[in-house]
Structure formats: C-alpha cells, structure tokens
Amino acid sequence: MKKLAKPKVAFFDFTDCEGCQLQFANMGQTLLEIAGLVDIVNFREIMSEDGQDYDIAFIEGAISKDADVVRIKKIREKAKVIISLGACAATGGVNGMKNRSPLEVAKERVYGDKAHTINTIKAMPVHEVVKVDYFINGCPVYIPEVLAVIKCVVMGKPYVVPNYPVCAECKMNENVCRYEKDEECMGPVTRAGCNSWCVNNGNRCYGCRGLVDNPAADSQKDILSKYGLKLEDILNHFTLYNDSMGEKYDQEFK
Amino acid sequence: MTKSSSKIDSKNVKIDVHYLTRVEGHGNIVVDVKEGKLTKCEFQVIESPRFFESMLVGRYIWEAQHITSRICGICACGHSLASIKAGEDALGIKPSEETIMLRKLLLYTEQLDSHILHIYILVAPDLLGVKSIMPLVKTHRPVIDMAIRMKRMGDYAGEVLAGRHIHPISYVIGGLTQLPASENLEKLYKMMLDCRKDGEETVKIIKKLKFPEFQRPTQYMSLTSEEEYAFYDGDLTVNNGKKTKVSDYKKLFTETVLDYSRAKIAKINGKPYAVGALSRFNNNYDKLHKKAKAVAAELDLKAPCHNPYLNTAAQLVEWVHCLEESIVIMEKILKNGLDEKKIVVSSWPKRSEIDKIKYKPNTGVGCVEVPRGSLFHEYTIDDTAHITAANCVIPTNQNMGNLEEDMRKLVPELLGKKTQEAITLDLEMLARAYDPCISCATHLLDVKFI
Numbered sequence: 001m002k003k004l005a006k007p008k009v010a011f012f013d014f015t016d017c018e019g020c021q022l023q024f025a026n027m028g029q030t031l032l033e034i035a036g037l038v039d040i041v042n043f044r045e046i047m048s049e050d051g052q053d054y055d056i057a058f059i060e061g062a063i064s065k066d067a068d069v070v071r072i073k074k075i076r077e078k079a080k081v082i083i084s085l086g087a088c089a090a091t092g093g094v095n096g097m098k099n100r101s102p103l104e105v106a107k108e109r110v111y112g113d114k115a116h117t118i119n120t121i122k123a124m125p126v127h128e129v130v131k132v133d134y135f136i137n138g139c140p141v142y143i144p145e146v147l148a149v150i151k152c153v154v155m156g157k158p159y160v161v162p163n164y165p166v167c168a169e170c171k172m173n174e175n176v177c178r179y180e181k182d183e184e185c186m187g188p189v190t191r192a193g194c195n196s197w198c199v200n201n202g203n204r205c206y207g208c209r210g211l212v213d214n215p216a217a218d219s220q221k222d223i224l225s226k227y228g229l230k231l232e233d234i235l236n237h238f239t240l241y242n243d244s245m246g247e248k249y250d251q252e253f254k
Numbered sequence: 255m256t257k258s259s260s261k262i263d264s265k266n267v268k269i270d271v272h273y274l275t276r277v278e279g280h281g282n283i284v285v286d287v288k289e290g291k292l293t294k295c296e297f298q299v300i301e302s303p304r305f306f307e308s309m310l311v312g313r314y315i316w317e318a319q320h321i322t323s324r325i326c327g328i329c330a331c332g333h334s335l336a337s338i339k340a341g342e343d344a345l346g347i348k349p350s351e352e353t354i355m356l357r358k359l360l361l362y363t364e365q366l367d368s369h370i371l372h373i374y375i376l377v378a379p380d381l382l383g384v385k386s387i388m389p390l391v392k393t394h395r396p397v398i399d400m401a402i403r404m405k406r407m408g409d410y411a412g413e414v415l416a417g418r419h420i421h422p423i424s425y426v427i428g429g430l431t432q433l434p435a436s437e438n439l440e441k442l443y444k445m446m447l448d449c450r451k452d453g454e455e456t457v458k459i460i461k462k463l464k465f466p467e468f469q470r471p472t473q474y475m476s477l478t479s480e481e482e483y484a485f486y487d488g489d490l491t492v493n494n495g496k497k498t499k500v501s502d503y504k505k506l507f508t509e510t511v512l513d514y515s516r517a518k519i520a521k522i523n524g525k526p527y528a529v530g531a532l533s534r535f536n537n538n539y540d541k542l543h544k545k546a547k548a549v550a551a552e553l554d555l556k557a558p559c560h561n562p563y564l565n566t567a568a569q570l571v572e573w574v575h576c577l578e579e580s581i582v583i584m585e586k587i588l589k590n591g592l593d594e595k596k597i598v599v600s601s602w603p604k605r606s607e608i609d610k611i612k613y614k615p616n617t618g619v620g621c622v623e624v625p626r627g628s629l630f631h632e633y634t635i636d637d638t639a640h641i642t643a644a645n646c647v648i649p650t651n652q653n654m655g656n657l658e659e660d661m662r663k664l665v666p667e668l669l670g671k672k673t674q675e676a677i678t679l680d681l682e683m684l685a686r687a688y689d690p691c692i693s694c695a696t697h698l699l700d701v702k703f704i
Contacts, residue, residue: 094321098305201424
C-alpha cells in the first residue's frame with residue numbers, strides 16, 4: 001500500500017449508533033491534531049461540507065438494506081482505502097442478532113401490521129459486500145487502537161487486529177477470572193486489543209471485538225457446558241456480536 | 255445536498271434536503287409548495303431499521319442494558335439507565351439510595367456532554383454562518399478549545415463513573431459492578447469546578463447569537479417531581495397538567511406507524527407533542543438551580559417558552575443546572591466516600607444459581623429524561639428471566655410529529671419573505687434545534703435512497 005500525502009478522509013455511516021464516530025469527536029485536541037495531518041472532507045455527523053473526492057473512507061455500521069449495498073459499492077469505487085470502523089462494520093456487531101430470527105418475524109415484532117412496508121436484508125459486515133483494507137474492531141472502538149491504525153494507514157503499512165484472546169490482556173491487568181466468580185465470559189474466544197476494557201470495570205467480556213481465528217469453539221462450548229449453560233445460552237453468547245459465525249455454530253453445536 | 259434557489263417566490267417552493275447534516279442519524283426534509291399551497295411537509299427518516307425490540311426477544315434480562323445501550327452512541331448512558339430501571343421493575347429489585355445517587359450523577363453528566371456537543375458542534379456553525387466547526391478552528395480557536403474542554407469533562411465523567419461514556423460498562427441491574435476510583439473522582443471534581451467559568455463564557459456567546467423568531471405553543475411533555483428538576487424519576491406531565499405514572503405511559507400517548515414509510519409517530523390526545531430540554535424547562539422551571547434560573551433570565555428565556563429554536567438555549571440552562579447538581583453530588587461523595595456494600599453487585603446472578611431460580615413472569619417499565627427527552631424501555635420476562643417482548647420509545651420519535659407541525663406553520667410565514675435558500679436554512683436549523691437523534695429511533699421505516 002502506498003503512503004498517502006495529506007490524504008482526504010471521509011466518514012460514512014450505515015446501520016449503527018454512530019458511537020464510533022463520536023469516539024473520534026471525543027478525541028478532542030487529538031482529533032484536531034489528526035485534522036492537521038489529513039484533510040477531513042466529509043463527516044456528516046459534525047459537518048455540512050459534503051466532499052465527494054476522498055482517499056480514505058471510514059465506514060461505520062453494518063450493511064442491512066438493499067440501498068446500503070449500492071451505496072457501499074459506490075464508495076469502494078472512489079476510495080483508495082476503506083476502513084471498517086467499529087464492530088457493526090467489522091463483524092456486523094449487535095445488528096447480527098436481527099438475523100437470529102426470520103426477517104418476517106423481526107419486522108412483525110417491531111412494525112406490526114405495517115411490516116410489509118419495511119425494506120431490510122440480512123445484516124452483514126462491510127467486507128461481505130466489498131473489499132476492506134483495515135479493520136478497527138470493538139463496540140465501541142478503543143481509541144489507542146484507532147490511533148495505531150491511523151498511523152499504519154498514513155504510513156501505508158498493514159494493521160493486524162490481535163489474533164490472541166482478551167484473556168492475555170486480562171491476565172496482565174491482574175483481573176480475577178470471571179469463571180472463578182461463578183460467571184461466564186467470552187474473553188477466551190474474543191480478539192484482544194481493548195486492554196480487557198469491560199473486565200477491568202467489573203463486568204464480563206461480551207465478545208464485541210469478534211472471535212479469534214481459531215476460537216476453539218468446542219473447548220469454549222465445553223467450558224460453558226461445564227458451568228451449566230444450555231445450548232441456547234451458549235449460542236446467545238456467541239452470536240451477540242458474531243452472527244456472521246452464527247450458522248457455523250448452529251451447525252457445530254447441534 | 256441541498257437543492258434550492260435564491261430567488262423569492264411566494265407561490266412555488268420545493269425543498270429537498272437530502273441527508274440533513276450535523277444531526278445524529280439520517281433524515282431528509284421535504285417541502286413542496288404549489289401555487290401557494292403547502293402540499294408536502296415531511297421530515298423523512300431514512301436511517302436503516304435497527305430491530306432492537308426483536309433482538310431482545312430470547313435474551314436474559316441482564317443482557318438488556320448491554321444490548322440497548324448500543325441503540326445510541328450519544329445517549330448510551332440514558333439508554334442503559336432506562337433499561338436498568340425497566341429490568342429492575344420487572345424483577346422487583348430496589349437499588350440503594352447510593353446507587354440512585356450515582357445514576358443521577360451519570361445522567362446529569364451525560365446531559366453536560368450531549369448539550370455541549372449540540373450547542374457548539376451542531377448548532378453554533380449555523381448561527382455563525384459556517385458549515386461546520388472546522389473553519390471555526392482557525393477563526394475562533396479559543397472558543398473551540400473551551401468547547402473541547404467542556405466536552406471532555408462530560409466524556410471523562412462517563413469514563414470515571416461507568417468505565418466509558420459510549421456504552422457504559424459498570425452500571426447494571428441492582429447497582430454498579432465496581433466503584434469509581436477515588437483519585438479519578440477528585441480529578442473529575444476539579445474539572446467540574448473549572449468548567450463553571452467556561453459555562454459563564456458560553457452564556458455570553460449564546461446571548462450574542464440570534465435565534466430565529468417563531469412561536470407555536472404545543473403540548474410539552476416531561477417527567478416532573480416534587481423533589482427536583484426531574485431527570486431520573488418522576489411522573490409524566492404535559493404543560494403542568496395532570497400527572498401520569500410512568501407505568502401508564504401507554505395510556506398517555508399512542509404510537510402509530512405511518513403509511514408513508516417513516517418513523518413511528520407519537521401523539522397525546524390525538525395531537526403531536528414535544529419532549530426535550532424546552533419541555534423539561536417549561537414543566538420544571540421552579541425546580542431549577544438558582545444559577546440556572548439566572549442564566550435563563552440572562553438569555554431572556556421564560557417558562558413557558560413557545561419558540562422551538564430556543565431548545566438550544568434551554569439546553570444551556572440545563573447544562574448549568576446539571577453542572578451544579580453534579581458538583582453537589584461529587585462533594586457528598588468526596589466527603590462521605592462510597593459504601594461498596596450498598597453499591598457493588600455482580601452484573602449477572604451466579605451461573606450455578608441462575609437456572610434454579612423461578613422468576614415471576616412480569617412486565618417492567620423504565621423512563622428517564624435523556625438529553626433529547628423522555629425515553630422509555632419496557633420488557634416482559636418469563637419465569638426464566640428471558641425477555642419475551644420489548645418496546646423502546648425514543649425521544650426523537652416523539653418529537654417528529656411536533657417538528658412537522660412547526661414546519662407546517664413556519665413555511666407559510668416565510669413564503670414571499672425569504673428566498674428558498676433562506677427557508678431551507680431555517681428549516682434545517684429548526685430540525686437541528688430539536689437535536690434529533692435518528693439512529694436512536696428504532697422504529698424506522700425505509701425511504702428510497704436517492
């Protein structure tokens with residue numbers, strides 16, 4: 001990948017909560033410093049400028065309707081670099097839970113007798129539709145990692161999302177294991193990179209950063225079963241953020 | 255993308271603001287005036303449907319907070335708290351007073367964060383005639399630095415209290431998973447004290463800006479309470495009239511899905527109503543902190559105020575109120591400390607017990623005032639504490655009908671007096687004044703993407 005001189009940057013959002021863009025806005029002074037290195041031409045949440053000429057596109061949100069597919073393909077044609085920003089873009093995020101019920105059932109639950117007027121398709125991460133060059137996982141994104149990725153992008157180097165589990169970071173942080181506390185946790189199968197953010201704050205890992213490439217799902221299933229979870233609970237844990245793996249687990253676990 | 259012309263035409267105006275900017279989420283404004291007659295006046299919501307109510311079905315009640323905070327990046331704490339309250343109502347759990355105090359603090363600091371974001375980053379560029387905060391970085395650097403400092407304080411509060419502001423971690427059903435670190439609380443307290451003078455400076459700035467003149471009395475709904483300016487608890491009140499219990503919210507307003515494919519719309523007595531800072535200000539004025547009352551007087555904001563553009567001014571008044579109330583709570587915490595036994599709980603029941611307990615099938619409702627207005631979560635659980643039905647009523651949905659009514663009154667008033675371009679800007683500013691958070695509004699329909 002070529003190094004980009006003062007690249008033009010655009011932000012686009014799809015199906016999401018816009019929290020990852022807000023993480024950018026929350027960088028405050030750091031954002032202003034970044035703004036000195038790059039040229040932000042399109043950031044609808046905070047700007048009315050509507051630049052259509054850009055090198056780097058940050059994509060927030062999952063693809064979940066027909067129009068999204070058309071739009072992301074257009075963005076791919078223009079952008080030299082596409083970055084999936086946050087869980088929704090990178091893994092489908094919580095949107096994937098929609099896929100756990102037939103779409104007709106989901107529509108009926110929310111829109112009742114007007115369900116037929118809704119256009120929605122299976123929620124997908126961006127790379128299921130177009131090629132993605134960089135991934136920033138997490139719900140929300142973790143700012144130190146965002147900065148690391150931006151550095152890689154402007155230097156034209158690849159960035160690899162950690163492929164070891166959250167447990168590695170959690171141990172370094174000297175947290176007591178949630179399993180020791182008679183609770184379950186997705187840490188053993190979830191990609192690190194967040195510095196075990198949730199466990200540091202007394203909660204469990206919910207798997208928002210996506211699963212490691214070899215999650216040893218069987219052993220995780222064994223661990224979870226050992227602690228008395230039903231199959232349905234295990235699947236719920238695995239698919240809270242990782243529906244793209246849902247069908248696989250449905251097969252493996254049944 | 256704004257399609258508009260710069261000549262004055264009193265008979266024909268066609269406005270199509272596609273992808274309104276500087277709001278949270280995707281919305282279009284479509285207005286069509288033919289031969290002097292307003293034929294179309296819509297605020298179209300084009301955000302993708304999210305289906306949170308469907309996703310919640312089959313999930314444990316203890317997961318609801320984690321999932322529903324993902325409805326919105328700005329009001330993640332508010333969604334968490336509404337969700338927690340609904341979960342506690344369904345399970346019959348009563349949190350300690352200390353826990354409630356910490357929840358109020360989180361809710362106040364979220365208003366601080368969100369109101370500053372709205373005032374400086376989303377609204378001020380309009381009033382200063384620029385398209386975004388970016389040019390202001392060059393022309394108004396000290397003000398921008400101040401805005402960033404104020405924003406940082408609100409955001410840092412979320413970090414200290416809940417692990418992070420966007421999708422809080424430690425606030426759960428029953429209490430907190432761990433106490434905030436005392437050294438961080440001290441740092442936060444100092445930042446709050448420092449922000450007082452930034453608030454005073456902001457009042458001076460806002461006072462100089464000119465908001466459009468427009469009046470339309472409507473139904474203003476918010477929580478109210480005998481004890482305080484209500485954010486966390488209270489009864490639902492419309493224009494200081496009869497009070498309705500939160501659990502009876504469905505008796506007060508109705509939500510319908512409209513045929514022309516857009517958000518669900520809510521009505522009270524068959525008419526649209528407004529929620530948010532201006533509604534709270536109108537209903538709770540007497541309970542404002544005296545410093546906030548002084549700011550209202552300085553901004554010439556009197557209750558009841560019927561100019562929706564002044565929602566932004568009401569936000570600044572609330573900012574002062576929430577800062578002062580937060581400082582009171584912080585002083586109490588720093589003086590007395592926090593009692594772990596009364597606050598800290600596990601985020602879920604123990605795994606070895608969870609399946610042995612028979613829960614009472616029940617429905618719980620939770621309501622809090624988030625920056626944009628009253629937010630409701632309602633969950634029904636079965637005897638295994640799994641959610642069987644869920645409903646979330648979002649402030650932006652409640653405001654949508656009211657915004658359109660405002661547009662219907664405003665457009666004819668401006669016809670023949672302003673250019674199409676100027677009318678478009680006034681409409682954009684009006685929509686922005688409501689601080690719409692469209693990604694929040696989960697009941698959304700799809701509009702053709704142009």
